Amino acid sequence: MPIFPIERSITVKGLSVRRKQIPVCPAFCLTDYKVQGSTLSAAILDLKNDAARRGQDSHRQYCSLYVQISRLRSFRGLHLLQMVTTDDLYFSPDPDLLVEMERLRDLQARTLAAWGLLI
Structure with missing residues (x-):
């Protein structure tokens, strides 16, 4: 993104003052x-x-x-820098992670059943 200097002239107590600056926004x-x-x-x-x-x-x-999306309190605070398509958001977790999650769900169900806590 090109940034161009801005030049302004003002008069202060009868004196002409010229100022040249580059507009920058801290971020x-x-x-x-x-x-x-x-x-x-x-x-x-x-x-x-x-x-x-x-x-x-x-x-x-x-x-x-x-991680990026889950940090927000609500979607009202979400502002996108660029327009996205579904292709930009089509990712999946590692298959080994999905297998481990299923193993943990099964272990949870068996533990609850063993303790008579299954609802």
Whole structure:
């Protein structure tokens, strides 16, 4: 994004003063790993599946997307930097993670049943 200097002239106590400046807005950003554990009321996210992230596998992109979106209190605070399509959001967790999650669900059900707590 090109930034062009702005030149203005004003008169102060009869003297002409010329000022040349570059318009800059202070800002900062956070990575998806930096915001883990945080809760944000608003965020500007870039969820577009760009070439820089294509080196990541589907599981890493899935986790990154989950972390970014789940930090917000509500979707009212979600502001997208670029328009996204469903192709930009189509990632999946590692198959081994899904197998482990199913194993843990089964273990939970068997534990609750063994203790007579199954509802």
